[in-house]
Amino acid sequence: MSNLVNSLLYGFSSILSFGPDVPREDDEKGDCSGAGADGNCCKTKATPDTKVMEPSPGSVTQSGCCQSNKEASESKDGCCQSNKESAASKDGCCQSSKESSVSKDGCACESHTGSVDINSLKIFYSSLTGTAKEFAVELQTKLQAAEHVHVHELQVLDITEYDNDNLLTETSVCIFVLSSYNVEGPLDWFTKWLRDLRYDFRVDRLALQKLRYAVCGLGDSAYGDEFNVASQDIDKWLGQLGATRIYPLGSCDKNADQKAQFDAWSEQFIGELRDKRSLEFSPTNIEYDSEGEDEEESDDVNVGSGEEMVDLEDMGSMAAKIKESKKNRADEEEAFSNSKARAKRSIGVDGKTVSRKAAGSTEVREMVSPMLHKNLTKQGYKIVGTHSGVKICRWTKSALRGRGFCYKHAFYGIQSHLCMETTPSLACANKCVFCWRHHTNPVGTTWRWKIDDPKFILDGAMENHYKMIKQLKGVPGVKADRFQEAFTIRHCALSLVGEPIFYPHINEFVTLLHERNISSFLVTNAQFPDKIADMVPVTQLYVSVDAGTKEGLKKIDRPLFRDFWERFLGSLESLGNKGQRTVYRLTLVKDHNTEEIDNYVELIRRGRPSFIEVKGVTYCGYSGASNLTMANVPYHVEVVEFCEKIVEKLGGGYEIAAEHAHSCSILIAKTSFKVNGEWHTHIDYPRFFELVKSGEPFTDLDYMAKTPDWAIFGTPEAGFDPEETRWYRKNRKTMPPVEVAAS
Template sequence: MASNLTMDKARPQSSGDFLDFWHLHREVILVVAICFFSTAYMLYASLPTRRVVKKPLTRPVATAKLAPAKPVTITTEKSELSLEALPQDVVAHEPRRIKGELRKPDATRKASGSDSSRRTQVLVFYSSLTTTTEKIANDFARNLSASLEGDTEHKDIFFSPSVLDLAQIDYDEYFISPPKPTDSTIAVDYFYLFLIPSYNIDTINDNLLEHLQETHHDFRIDTAPLVGLLGYSVFGLGDREGWPTEEEGFCFQAKEVDRWMAKLTGRKRAYPLGMGDKKQDLTNRLGEWSEGVTDVLKLAATTGSLGEGVAGSGDADESDFEYASGDDDDEVVVEESAAPTKKNKKTKSNIDDVEDLGRIMKSNQADSNDSKGRAPIAIDFTTHSKPNAKKAAVQTVKEMVPKNSPTYASLTKQGYSIVGSHSGVKICRWTKSALRGRGSCYKYSFYGIASHQCMETTPSLSCSNKCVFCWRHGTNPVGTTWRWVVDPPEMIFDGVKAGHYQKIKMMRGVPGVRAERFAEAMRIRHCALSLVGEPIFYPHINEFLGMLHAERISSFLVCNAQHPDQLEALKAVTQLYVSIDASNKESLRKIDRPLHRDFWERFQRCLDILREKRFKHRTVFRLTLVKGFNVDDEVEGYAKLVEQGLPCFVEIKGVTYCGTSTSAGAGLSMANVPFYAEVTEFVTALNKKLEELGLDYGIAAEHAHSCCVLIASGRFRVDGKWHTRIDYTRFFELLEERGADGDWKPEDYMGAETPEWATWGNGGFDPRDERVDRKGRKIEAS
């Protein structure tokens, strides 16, 4: 009986009894459970099981007929296996991945700029139905070989170029991975060149494109298996008579080869896509492309690199997102207001240097801009107390933009190349746009300046204004007198040219860049002296202009009407601009924020000087419209300024929206940007007021894309047609015949008739170019 009672107590009768049982025997239970699962796992692992793998995704449907291909060979560390030799279940369930090998630059080559142990092999691929392209390819290869062999510095690092017919080769040997050299003791870098005619029938081109696409999407192969190539470039041959427009097919297959090779090589486009018409310009276009490719080949073979690039350079996918605030386009922009920041109580209030003005003004703008919108007080540096004589004796002349200064760091971050201590150069977004056949700026529509052949520079980064719409982010130095080191004009001229060409070269790999325009861009033909700062402030501006003209580079100089003495001493300029940002004294103080106390008197004197120069220079008033500042009820005031200065032209342009935040103190926002309809309304009203004053002016041209309209003097209207463009050849002839101080007038180098598409009412966009949005998508003409 006692034993039965004991058993009853041990047996759990309820949830409470079960918990008591668990707490009493949990150690034993856990040990037993662990032993059980361990034994079960060991037995399971020792059983002969088969791994199940999901089926691979179906490949994209082919759009063209594929040529018969040999079995793909998979390279592994131990052996090479043919897909046909593998069991079917392994082929289906155990795919091996082919990886592109990215060759790392050799340390010796990186340090010395060359590597004698490496050789470069150029492969020239072509396709041809009528043997025409075959002959061109062979001639091209012979010329390329002669050029490389004739260069004693580079001839030992190149093998003779090989010409390969795309109809005769095995694609797997060249387009799945870079070829393997026959001599394993020599390290070989391969460089691919393509000569591709376009056909509207099924040809080997279709097989090639299908193979490139299949290779890129093949799940067994890396998306960029040809990344080990040194580089590639494509040239297309076509006939515009058979293809009326590029969109309809001119060189379309060459474009596709270029696009897919960019993907397979990991963006190693060495030189822009070239295109030539067999009946028109093939010889010239092929010659330009060949010359450019040869230069890149020598660079790549000696350095192992295609050169310095830009963000997105060589991107396989089309993108035109280059309209950020940092892109200078010789335009003024308004920037989105930022939230007010907390003031630093420890900020110094004294001005140690002219450059500190930006910091002081920025920190005080929150207080100086009240609800009534009072303008900041102008500062005149010439009224400061005289420095101690002993200190002045030992004081050294400073550089305007020292290399270790925040100003230098900020400007270079924005894309400027600083030359010397006070000059700079930068390419604008219109240069990039023109290189890709997507339109030039308004200066092309008005004056015939090709943007990709225009250099934007300034010999002085300093300015005497702090305009509210200035997109320079307040980073450039300011001052009313030159108090810095003066660099010689020869050094500046050579430096800005080198900086400009270097930035153009950085565009080689950008998708869509046209080879012929890239070649043209390497010959500067125009110089816009605007950019940042005040170019006329530079003490040797006339000498600098003379160097430009000596190389037949036209000059377009922009000043802010605050330096009348320098303006009066200025010699010949192709076109002289003066910024007219307001029609009265108070508006000018508010919008330009000048540093000179006598800014209005200086402004008036500059207009009088411009009136005197109108028969010597092509003079231009540039009006920048900012809603809320200089648009409302100022038409009459602007008309009187035009009557005073009688310029050859008046450019009216709406301020451009930027998007970054540095103008909070100025109180600007998107609401201050006028619509194009508002700009045209203002232009129409101004033109009417000029007629009422009896002045012979008329609306001549427009560039709606830049929100810009041109009013011209009747002096440039011949037989009822506007002639706003410039005969640049004649301009330089006049300079050579009569000198910079010679007796000649703007009409003497007046150019041809303004194109119909650029005149008032026609938009002003060159129909030969393609207008796209910021993502590279074509904008249909309305």
């Protein structure tokens, strides 16, 4: 009887009401969008325990819609919406089949996956090399083109240009595309600010409860446990401060197909936005194991409120709580790893959403991902196989036009148009601040990629090199004779990019070069001492000595190995035991490594190289991956002064032999290469191939050749071949000649 009375009262209130219906206790919402298949309201479907409400003559039309006559737009299918808007399906629902969500117990016309309106959405990026910015703009484009997601105000912002304090009152949906590679970068300030905010006992635990966010991190798995650690921390701290996570943290690995991973994450994120429930505010409820923090919330002294003052008598307990909070921070961080705030999904190497365990069981992949291939190709590289590359050196172009050769011509007798610059491994174990490749190549400490055959690599490198030479045929000034000579490679500089000695079959590769009478100039970054010790004879073996101290090497080379200094010293010792020509390559970076004279001297005595090349760093423009400027580039006279100090400190056994002022390079050589007062730093290449093919042991003095007079240090030519045409750029500033001290 009571149910009948309630139904009659509710019906009369519907007739007399001019505003929205008052929801009943058994209804989730008061509005109804249409009728069910039986002609009745889809929200009043009878169940075994309830009776169907008898419709009032004035409140329900003949169509069966539960809205008033004024609001209803009657149609033949019984839907209370207009014919244009309705798309009645067979089940009688007034929404389309794509948008409707029909449950087992009836029609649910109000779908959670309809069109979503977002007032404001901001995409923040932090970029080292420009990749994060590129991805952020791409995400903006995808959101603009997305169906069922309408953003009224969409912005892409550099996180360094955003006032961090505004995040406390931010109401926009915030997406963070953050790049971090364990080096100093633009993300550091924001990370520090958020960390201080998270662990400041004066900040409320729900300080960011108005924020809805998602984070996608770009990193490099070669850093092991530090992979994407900054993005993980930011994602974690935002959740701990009460923000609502819309979608789990994305982890895009530079050593995999980073572009495909980001595409997968962004598409899944946009798909999540189509669900209206994803934008509902739901601050993360974190359960801490720290007893001190639990007690802190229940005590009379409210630490989380910024508006209350603490009485003097409460200061003692306050100090104890602060001390306890610091003590339990480590336990809290560990507890968080199993809390609701951590993302439960990660992006796999194939661009799909898979678990980390499943991702680790994938097959051996290629080193060069599609995105990396695109970046390197854009820079002029020709990719060979899955992990090798070749590129035309600018000095090759210069030599073809008769405008001079590189410093190796002055020091060792190489003609640049006969030289091929390549590498069998694009991966490296360092991320040097002066890397002219802008850190687009992969990094790693162990070989975990597919391995190509050495002959395949050499054939592919030579084929691509010749193709690039052929393309220079139409360049103005190319000499016909040198153009023809360039199709016979005589030298191979294994110093293009990466770490050539990292390639597992580097010995076989070098042997193939020598069999074809191609000399080998192999450069290593001194992180693989065992590889150096096992190396077959090469024409000339280099190690890069970029700093004289452990701290300096870490700052300059930014190595991945934790025992990088021990590996560095071991490499120098292995180099000292080689019988062939060995070289220390020192790249001087002003205000970084130019004051470590005594330390350099000790390293030289350890490895006893045949030669020491000292070169000023080349500024290649801003890359975002380092903070070098033209102020860090030393003048040639400063390089000369540095070398003179080195020679003086060594106290004998070494002298300055040659120079190439155009490259800002100086060659220091052992005095054993000075025969009868004349320097013999050049190489007798035919003799070298004879010695290699003989199989007998030989030394660096067995294949030396006389250095031409114009290459000797202190001559007017300063290392520039007088038979070449010196080409000066317009508006060139003339520097005074270097004054050579009398010996």
